[in-house]
Amino acid sequence: MKMKLSKCLAAILVIGLMAGMISGCGGDTGNKVTVGSKNFTENIIVGEILAQLIEAKTDIKVERKLNLGGTLVAWEALKKGDLDLYPDYTGTGLMAILKKEVMHDSDQVYDLVQKEYNELYQIKWLEPFGFNNTYTTAVTREMAEQHNLVKTSDLKPYAKDLIFCAEQEFFNRDDGYDGFVKTYGLSFKDTKAIETNLKYEAVGQNKVDVIDAFTTDGELITYDMVILEDDKAFFPPYFCAPVVRMDTLEKHPELEEVLNLLAGQISDTEMQQLNYQVKEQKQDVAEVAAKFLQEKGLI
Amino acid sequence: MDGILMLTAEHLVLSAIGVGLALLVGIPLAILITRNQTIAGFTMAVTDVLQTIPSMALLAALMLYLGLGNTTLVVTLMLYSLLPIVRNTYTGITGIDKGLLEAGEGMGMTRWQLLRMVQIPIAFPVILAGIRVAMVTAIGIATIGVLIGAGGLGAPIWRGMQIMDNAMILSGAIPAALIAIACDIGLNRLENAVTPRGLKVSSLARS
Numbered sequence: 338m339k340m341k342l343s344k345c346l347a348a349i350l351v352i353g354l355m356a357g358m359i360s361g362c363g364g365d366t367g368n369k370v371t372v373g374s375k376n377f378t379e380n381i382i383v384g385e386i387l388a389q390l391i392e393a394k395t396d397i398k399v400e401r402k403l404n405l406g407g408t409l410v411a412w413e414a415l416k417k418g419d420l421d422l423y424p425d426y427t428g429t430g431l432m433a434i435l436k437k438e439v440m441h442d443s444d445q446v447y448d449l450v451q452k453e454y455n456e457l458y459q460i461k462w463l464e465p466f467g468f469n470n471t472y473t474t475a476v477t478r479e480m481a482e483q484h485n486l487v488k489t490s491d492l493k494p495y496a497k498d499l500i501f502c503a504e505q506e507f508f509n510r511d512d513g514y515d516g517f518v519k520t521y522g523l524s525f526k527d528t529k530a531i532e533t534n535l536k537y538e539a540v541g542q543n544k545v546d547v548i549d550a551f552t553t554d555g556e557l558i559t560y561d562m563v564i565l566e567d568d569k570a571f572f573p574p575y576f577c578a579p580v581v582r583m584d585t586l587e588k589h590p591e592l593e594e595v596l597n598l599l600a601g602q603i604s605d606t607e608m609q610q611l612n613y614q615v616k617e618q619k620q621d622v623a624e625v626a627a628k629f630l631q632e633k634g635l636i
Numbered sequence: 637m638d639g640i641l642m643l644t645a646e647h648l649v650l651s652a653i654g655v656g657l658a659l660l661v662g663i664p665l666a667i668l669i670t671r672n673q674t675i676a677g678f679t680m681a682v683t684d685v686l687q688t689i690p691s692m693a694l695l696a697a698l699m700l701y702l703g704l705g706n707t708t709l710v711v712t713l714m715l716y717s718l719l720p721i722v723r724n725t726y727t728g729i730t731g732i733d734k735g736l737l738e739a740g741e742g743m744g745m746t747r748w749q750l751l752r753m754v755q756i757p758i759a760f761p762v763i764l765a766g767i768r769v770a771m772v773t774a775i776g777i778a779t780i781g782v783l784i785g786a787g788g789l790g791a792p793i794w795r796g797m798q799i800m801d802n803a804m805i806l807s808g809a810i811p812a813a814l815i816a817i818a819c820d821i822g823l824n825r826l827e828n829a830v831t832p833r834g835l836k837v838s839s840l841a842r843s
Binding site for chain 2: 371373381405406407410417464478534
């Protein structure tokens with residue numbers, strides 16, 4: 338019995354030492370940047386694109402933390418210096434992080450988050466990639482062609498015969514359903530609150546007519562949907578751009594220029610395609626990112 | 637497949653370290669508090685409360701201080717493992733027949749000898765049962781470590797959930813379940829093996 342006890346104590350000691358070793362690892366921060374992303378497909382793809390671009394264009398080593406549990410985790414890690422950069426959205430910066438009221442002008446939002454991030458946190462927004470992942474409304478291509486729908490305003494004469502379907506969240510948000518129908522003067526025949534994945538199923542089977550969507554959803558391709566232009570600019574802008582610590586930019590002066598190679602390079606439809614390839618076609622994120630960068634001639 | 641094996645090994649090691657640290661802290665703590673009922677009550681209350689904090693919240697909160705990565709996960713696992721380990725060690729030691737302790741004292745044992753030769757050996761199966769619970773729980777909780785940048789089997793599970801790829805989810809979930817079962821069985825065997833024969837006989841005799 339005595340023997341067994343001492344063996345057990347020894348095992349505990351070894352485990353403790355291993356803990357020390359594991360936490361001791363990764364201390365080398367000399368020529369390395371850590372790229373993060375939040376835990377949804379689009380952010381992970383963009384994070385991977387940023388990581389591969391840095392690896393291809395500089396001799397900086399990249400560590401990836403691409404599945405962080407939401408804005409809070411990514412943001413706190415960036416502030417703390419555990420991350421050097423991650424892709425975020427201007428609307429998220431404005432409302433979730435700076436806790437400001439909703440604003441609709443995309444340049445104003447970008448300038449404001451830039452100024453506040455610089456002053457308060459010494460963090461910089463680089464050039465946006467181009468896509469704006471905000472709410473939109475979408476209809477099937479069939480319906481769009483039948484009624485000649487291009488803009489959201491075009492829905493007005495038909496709304497009384499149409500069923501609008503969205504996630505519960507859209508009906509609860511300040512920048513959601515109530516403001517939307519008021520701004521466009523729409524009154525739908527009926528509304529349905531439903532889970533995201535079922536929403537696309539429902540519209541695919543013509544059970545509902547108009548849905549809310551994110552402009553870059555890959556499912557828009559799967560279900561052959563047409564996005565209606567937000568012609569009254571009701572939905573707040575969520576342009577995506579890298580947010581980077583200023584001390585990282587000072588330490589690696591080449592980084593800013595390299596990351597800005599992506600400025601304006603990913604349109605809404607291109608981001609839809611990338612999301613579609615990963616989420617709907619189950620392609621590998623790293624391969625999709627590499628293919629994208631090659632097609633753009635960036636690597 | 638190699639990737640999954642690596643992740644499984646990493647998952648097991650991270651869980652074991654978390655539980656191991658909880659043993660280093662928890663067992664001495666439990667032995668100390670057997671000497672004072674008030675402090676014992678307080679300590680149990682603290683470990684109880686720790687257990688009720690949702691794991692994602694605890695991870696996120698610790699991340700603010702410890703940063704991203706394995707360290708934060710290991711500390712989280714340690715905190716969750718404290719309850720079963722402290723409680724079982726405490727219960728195991730305080731539940732010992734007073735007569736046995738008196739017999740030890742009568743033989744001239746010091747407090748330390750009593751602890752080492754009587755209390756811990758008798759309580760050991762109960763302590764091991766606590767370690768077993770802690771280990772299985774830790775393996776489960778470690779799957780969300782990926783959300784604060786730690787390693788392990790969480791990565792395929794969460795990626796699979798995002799892209800609705802059942803095969804990918806299972807490629808993480810099945811190994812996690814298997815190592816949990818393996819630990820449970822292994823520690824259960826050990827528990828039987830270390831139960832002093834005398835104790836088994838006496839419990840049989842009593843029942």
